[in-house]
Amino acid sequence: MKKIVTLLFLVAGFSAMAQNVGINVAVPKATLDVAGTPATVAQTDGFIPPSLTRAQLITKTAYGTDQAGTFIYVSDVTGTTNAATANVIAAGYYSFDGTKWVDFRPKFRGFHVTKNDNIVKSSGTTGPISFTHKVYDNSNWFDLATGQFKPTMAGYYQINASMKMQDGNGGEKSVYLMKNGLVFYRGTSTTGAVASSTVSAMVYLNGTTDFLTLTMFSPGATTTDNSPAYSYFQGYLVSAQ
Structure with missing residues (x-):
């Protein structure tokens, strides 16, 4: 019974319409529609992607063209790099372009x-x-x-x-x-x-x-x-x- 109540509590803030999913949104207007709670000052808003160190990211070899567009947060860059992580030189957000990880920060040209x-x-x-x-x-x-x-x-x-x-x-x-x-x-x-x-x-x-x-x-x-x-x-x- 306790497990059922917990599950109901977890999904209470979710809604779905056709193929769209909403969090704190009754009628989601996109594939994923998330609403914050600006009036609740004690509530932290935001989205936290998966966080890995560069060393941990190097060990993950399953990324390929099917994972293009994936983004993560790299928390530590201690150690060496490989071909896929050559651009991972500082902590921050990175996206995968199908062959390598690319820094979200603007590139100097x-x-x-x-x-x-x-x-x-x-x-x-x-x-x-x-x-x-x-x-x-x-x-x-x-x-x-x-x-x-x-x-x-x-x-x-x-x-x-x-x-x-x-x-x-x-x-x-x-x-x-x-x-x-x-x-x-x-x-x-x-x-x-x-x-x-x-x-x-x-x-x-x-x-x-x-x-x-x-x-x-x-x-x-x-x-x-x-x-x-x-x-x-x-x-x-x-x-x-």
Whole structure:
């Protein structure tokens, strides 16, 4: 008798209509419809998924394509990783994509490139400045061969760049941010035989055809400096659209 009463108590807050299930909901409006109890301050609301350590998760080998979309909470990441848990590097929520566990936290998407060579540019506005080294480019959106940053995700990007330039006449020099081959933003203008120009802008890129390059203007032949502290091109996604 005690077992029957306990079972009735457990299911008292549940309701079902067709294939929908509700908790604290008389008429569930989705596959699972859960209502909280905001007026009851002593009652804790929320949903707690299965919690495992990374070591425990590694031992579970039954996950496959049928489990894509599963999510859990990893409470501890002590020990090593395997192929499926390579992205499990901190405590938190993770979902399974059919082959590996993916962090719920937003992924940083950006690039930072520098130069390790000096290039002489002719007078006037030149073509794209080339870069030779990727400090990072975690989405592989920057092409060193063309000097183009061409992301495949539409959104607003914060772009920063600097270029140290040297010439023999000390004329005005500027670095230009180019969008699709046209001047989008002109950086600071500087004079002197050796001078640095910087540019910073928020740019919308459509994720398909839009691309950015960096170029410079100088009244005479100019040599770009190869110091990564003075000559760099970087950017990151601020808001996807």
